[in-house]
Amino acid sequence: MEQIIQELKEHLIEELNLEEITPEDIDAEAPLFGDGLGLDSIDALEIILILEKNYGVKLSNSAEAKPVFYSVKTLAEYIVNNRK
Template sequence: MKDQLVQELKEAIIEALNLEEIQPGDIDPAAPLFREGLGLDSIDALEIIIILDKKYGIKMANPAESKAVFYSVNTLADFVAKNRTK
């Protein structure tokens, strides 16, 4: 189940952020999403928050927890699995 969720998140991130040159298999699920790794920025984080809301019904109520949640695709998948309403 987690593998499927990781794949879904990779595809959603690529689509939402228009990362046309990246394939889901290119994203290491344990690698950081911000700075090193994919090198995403705060605008990209907002796009991911929108994905979580629209696709999984998750509202990020506590901005302080988002740093840990958004560390990697794996941490994002764990958070979605625990908190999804869709």
């Protein structure tokens, strides 16, 4: 789990071009959208691609997106539970 959290932080920084932010700056339990990193709906699409391309994980049910996308930790938990 810790390794996936670290990888996810690195993917987010790289793919979302988060300037002057290091993996250590990202609180794994802090919200990704609104407060916290302040991501938006375009970033949500980018995160879907990160999950599919790097972990083969697809969000089959859009209703579950909100809790899954809450934080880096919830994303990592979803990957662990759904990775093929």
